Amino acid sequence: MSLPDEFHEIAKRVNNWGRWGADDEIGTLNLITDEVVREAAATVRHGRRVPLALPLRQDGVQTGMIPGRVNPLHTMVQINQELFGPGTVACSDDAVTMGLQAATHWDALPHVSHSGRIYNGRPATTVTAHGGAQFAGIDKPRHIVSRGILLDVARALGRDRLDSGHAVTPEDLEAAEELAGATVRPGDVVLVRTGQVQLHLAGDNHAYAFPSPGLSVRTPEWFHARDAAAVANDTLTFEIFPPEIEDLWLPVHALDLVEMGMLQGQNWNLEELSTACGELGRHTFLLSAMPEPFTGGTGTPVAPVAIL
Amino acid sequence: MSLPDEFHEIAKRVNNWGRWGADDEIGTLNLITDEVVREAAATVRHGRRVPLALPLRQDGVQTGMIPGRVNPLHTMVQINQELFGPGTVACSDDAVTMGLQAATHWDALPHVSHSGRIYNGRPATTVTAHGGAQFAGIDKPRHIVSRGILLDVARALGRDRLDSGHAVTPEDLEAAEELAGATVRPGDVVLVRTGQVQLHLAGDNHAYAFPSPGLSVRTPEWFHARDAAAVANDTLTFEIFPPEIEDLWLPVHALDLVEMGMLQGQNWNLEELSTACGELGRHTFLLSAMPEPFTGGTGTPVAPVAIL
Amino acid sequence: MSLPDEFHEIAKRVNNWGRWGADDEIGTLNLITDEVVREAAATVRHGRRVPLALPLRQDGVQTGMIPGRVNPLHTMVQINQELFGPGTVACSDDAVTMGLQAATHWDALPHVSHSGRIYNGRPATTVTAHGGAQFAGIDKPRHIVSRGILLDVARALGRDRLDSGHAVTPEDLEAAEELAGATVRPGDVVLVRTGQVQLHLAGDNHAYAFPSPGLSVRTPEWFHARDAAAVANDTLTFEIFPPEIEDLWLPVHALDLVEMGMLQGQNWNLEELSTACGELGRHTFLLSAMPEPFTGGTGTPVAPVAIL
Amino acid sequence: MSLPDEFHEIAKRVNNWGRWGADDEIGTLNLITDEVVREAAATVRHGRRVPLALPLRQDGVQTGMIPGRVNPLHTMVQINQELFGPGTVACSDDAVTMGLQAATHWDALPHVSHSGRIYNGRPATTVTAHGGAQFAGIDKPRHIVSRGILLDVARALGRDRLDSGHAVTPEDLEAAEELAGATVRPGDVVLVRTGQVQLHLAGDNHAYAFPSPGLSVRTPEWFHARDAAAVANDTLTFEIFPPEIEDLWLPVHALDLVEMGMLQGQNWNLEELSTACGELGRHTFLLSAMPEPFTGGTGTPVAPVAIL
Numbered sequence A, B, C, D: 001m002s003l004p005d006e007f008h009e010i011a012k013r014v015n016n017w018g019r020w021g022a023d024d025e026i027g028t029l030n031l032i033t034d035e036v037v038r039e040a041a042a043t044v045r046h047g048r049r050v051p052l053a054l055p056l057r058q059d060g061v062q063t064g065m066i067p068g069r070v071n072p073l074h075t076m077v078q079i080n081q082e083l084f085g086p087g088t089v090a091c092s093d094d095a096v097t098m099g100l101q102a103a104t105h106w107d108a109l110p111h112v113s114h115s116g117r118i119y120n121g122r123p124a125t126t127v128t129a130h131g132g133a134q135f136a137g138i139d140k141p142r143h144i145v146s147r148g149i150l151l152d153v154a155r156a157l158g159r160d161r162l163d164s165g166h167a168v169t170p171e172d173l174e175a176a177e178e179l180a181g182a183t184v185r186p187g188d189v190v191l192v193r194t195g196q197v198q199l200h201l202a203g204d205n206h207a208y209a210f211p212s213p214g215l216s217v218r219t220p221e222w223f224h225a226r227d228a229a230a231v232a233n234d235t236l237t238f239e240i241f242p243p244e245i246e247d248l249w250l251p252v253h254a255l256d257l258v259e260m261g262m263l264q265g266q267n268w269n270l271e272e273l274s275t276a277c278g279e280l281g282r283h284t285f286l287l288s289a290m291p292e293p294f295t296g297g298t299g300t301p302v303a304p305v306a307i308l
Helices: A005-014 A027-031 A034-042 A170-180 A197-201 A204-210 A220-224 A250-261 A271-280 B006-012 B027-031 B034-043 B168-181 B197-201 B205-209 B220-226 B251-258 B273-282 C005-014 C027-031 C034-042 C170-178 C197-201 C205-209 C219-224 C252-260 C271-280 D005-014 D026-031 D036-042 D170-180 D197-201 D206-211 D217-228 D251-260 D269-281
Strands: A048-049 A074-080 A091-098 A106-108 A145-151 A189-192 A230-233 A263-266 A284-288 A299-301 A305-307 B050-051 B074-080 B090-099 B105-107 B145-154 B189-193 B230-233 B264-266 B284-288 B300-301 B306-308 C047-050 C071-082 C090-099 C105-107 C145-151 C189-192 C230-233 C263-266 C284-288 C297-299 C305-308 D047-053 D073-081 D090-099 D103-105 D145-152 D187-192 D230-233 D261-266 D286-287 D297-303 D304-305
Touching: A005 A220, A005 A250, A027 A263, A027 C145, A034 A145, A034 A284, A034 B034, A048 A271, A091 B273, A091 D090, A145 A170, A170 A220, A197 A204, A204 C305, A220 A250, A250 A263, A263 D187, B006 B220, B006 B251, B027 B264, B034 B145, B034 B284, B050 B273, B050 D304, B090 C090, B145 B168, B145 B273, B145 C005, B168 B189, B168 B220, B189 B273, B197 B205, B197 B273, B220 B251, B251 B264, C005 C219, C005 C252, C027 C263, C034 C145, C034 C284, C047 C271, C145 C170, C145 C271, C170 C219, C189 C263, C197 C205, C219 C252, C252 C263, D005 D251, D026 D261, D036 D145, D036 D286, D047 D269, D145 D170, D145 D269, D170 D187, D187 D269, D197 D206, D217 D251, D251 D261
Parallel strands: A145 A189, A189 A230, A230 A263, B145 B189, B189 B230, B230 B264, C145 C189, C189 C230, C230 C263, D145 D187, D187 D230, D230 D261
Antiparallel strands: A048 A305, A074 A091, A074 D073, A091 B090, A106 A263, A106 A299, A145 A284, A284 A305, B050 B306, B074 B090, B074 C071, B105 B264, B105 B300, B145 B284, B284 B306, C047 C305, C071 C090, C090 D090, C105 C263, C105 C297, C145 C284, C284 C305, D047 D304, D073 D090, D103 D261, D103 D297, D145 D286, D286 D304
16 A cells, blocks of 8 residues: 555645755744744733643543553652651652653654655654654754644534534634634644544543544645644544545644644643633734653653643 | 751741632642733743753663652654554654653642641641642642743852852842842742753763752742742752751751742753853743643653743 | 441451461461472473463553553563664563553452551551552562462353352352362462453453452351462452442452452463363362562562463 | 674574474474473472562662663552542552563563574564564463573582673583583573672672673573573673673574574572572472563563472
């Protein structure tokens, strides 16, 4: 099997290899300039902060559908331990084991490969057991702070939550821009709300995972045209799942991560943000979504915050 | 053994139990109001971002001195795996095991207890193996975004790095305020630079860990008087270690976390920030330092970013 | 709530506290004398070996029903890594995270407590986050090698597999002894087959876990009378689950582990052994079921082998 | 760089590829026949059992020299948790994270590869992040029970412990056979004692690890000639380390595991066994050393026991 011509044609149109040099490891994050950040900071008018991460716990979104992507196992290694003798100050310490893509996370660029290549044309073999991603790993973007814009597709379409088979199209994104009263600008981190995370919040992780609404294979070109810096949404699979084109699995991942070099975020909880944006009548804000700098990581948990 | 009278006297003076209600679980973070955040955002003038986290990797700062506090073990669970058949888009996934206090981190309020109590007078027994910290765990602060201020004590004292036996005093902090041309305000997150992390960066984790300069037992009153929201520095132990008063171990932890309810940050890399502040001639900035929301966590890795 | 009188009456009858001294940490394993082992070795007539452990993998028996008892997460940390340069001998290494009670395992004596006590009357507080079980942990039995006897209750009752509500009684055990043509002797490790593990082998972990046949609250007295050294079976819960007496959960655990000081084994696969015993016409054998010596462990994975 | 001719010449002489069929995944363990096991059981005369595993704990033999091979991190996930309500039977559960080769362990055959091949000529690429070793993993040997023979080289040479630069030669092994009053027979598991583990037991893990005495590159032919089923010793590196031939690292691993298909054991504590054999005047015994059946594992912790 190989990827269909249709895929390769889109790939050519969105390809950013070499755009920021042959050695670039952060892709569209280059679009977040100091000026973009200054303007992003200037959007803060209320001082209200909205966290976007799901709790990290055993009862997380993973169901075992994806092998090895385990929910956080949080354990105590010390509990009120008087390390310096009886009656002294006592310490509690904990440890965790978790999949880096298990919860609210960023995919690093080498999280997927196709045709043996990752972003910037580097060989997929640069990901190894010994050290993980040697090129463009999640330790390479030093910071992700920019203007955030909520494209509340569910609300724009008058829905609480999109149907499980709904592929979010460029037209949907433009309807959400209209609702937002703002358009995506170069360097923006775009948050696309489907409402799908409500299923997880209601306790049904299987329904949350699959089938799932998500971004259409037509969206990478749209994000490319607008020069978005990164895109995140409130689903497990990011893109419509199962896919729109039979047997073409994860085309959006391949286009965004490999061809464009654009980070994707998944399992972001955008419910409270949707409410806040509705109340304040604004959909742009300062967004801080710093990767935990795992050396060689192909993903990372993230605790994003929107500052309105 | 019990804690000396001297400790209990300071404890009374800095105690915040009940200040934000008997059920409050976030302590001095209450001081970060919307107004504080608005003013913090207004400090962003250059758009320059400085990350403050150390890399997360096996070769981290832990030496085994603290039982169970293990450096991150990063492993791959999928490498370019064609989950949907040969020739399809391939995925790489990873997992990690680590101590929550192993790297650049926040201590949650119940990270220490004394005399059987944690913050707000709750029993230390609210920390259990089953679920971790039931009260005031690291999942309770929903966001940590505020004005940051760098108190560059090393630079203020004309040193690259403080001596291993140097207890940072209120007088030192005031010298650093003078260098900063700014004073700590209510709701600030205060970053105290000793330069000690240079030893880790140079590869000597044992020298980094112990003995270590750090905050004096006299500093909690100073932070209390100024109503700081949180304090972080660039050492493993946060406070001077071994301690100033014989056999009184971790008094600053007990005063800050238990009595004041003020979060502490450790192993923050403040070297690049020091340089940036020097270059830009300013020491205040917007700081985002979001905890990863581990349910019941007594600490969390954090990837802070200063936005200048 | 407290445990009912009925429980305490049985407890008195099976109690072994002090029987091997106030400091004893291995309980009925004391019954495995050198002579018992010599006689056990003499049972080996065919040289046939039957392994009794389930595979250790993500797709194991745990369903999330028991918080924190996670199936093994096996990850590679090196894959054909030429650590000494290109063209040299290459190494592959792996790591695992797992619950010690997740798969085929032994419960250590302090795995349960009741009324604040563990085996030999020691306080339950001897189990701590810092170091685990200080008394009678799984590191204390230095070896478990003895005569094994298969009590094939399912077969003795003419069933492939016992009903989910079947409490295995002393009468059932005696029927199985009759089938075996042998009786339990002091120092024996007794393997009780219900057939329940077939549900797991067929892929239905939920049906396997609950409800489950298992040992009746009447069996501890029977094992006590015969001076068994340890008992294992092919269920997740060991004892009938839900329990025979309303609101009296895990009475068999409490009687076996706390009162008698007798180790329990769970999730043992006895299917092949049942076939082998049927074919060879014998139900006793040499059994080696060595605990992995986790310091302070309250349980351990085990790879038992019957040698016939 | 490629492996020297000298290596390839030995490789030809000890190669067992195809000897037990093209699909064989257990190599020399095929030599452990029912008859071998019957005779092994017949060696049990005293009933004395000697465990050979080191404790599993954070303070284990690993020093960080081998990336990712982490000492066991044992954590509690439940401590006396009354899962069914106050006053009910309480449970303690634990979890572990560890390298499979970190402590007393077996190397599986695909633990090393050379020239792109593992045992039986299969490609090294059969080891993947997704599932580990697809061929000849540690889940494939269903049991390891055989006659054990202690070749106490240190004692035979009149030493407490061999020098760090001592390569154990065939002549040394024969001296130890003479001391044992027995010779290695087909199907034996051979335990070679150097005394090196004393350094670990005395607390010096660095001295234990490197430099280390161990088996000479000349020994694979000797074990091949005698048709040993497996070999284990009391060192971290198994073979002399650094190696006898400059720049030829791990030749014994490559010959034993890849060419012969013979499992190796490392970090076995043979001190108590040496004493017992001396006291009883015999060096052969029944040995049970069951692998934990990690699916796809390239190694496994093992708790071996010698039954004399």
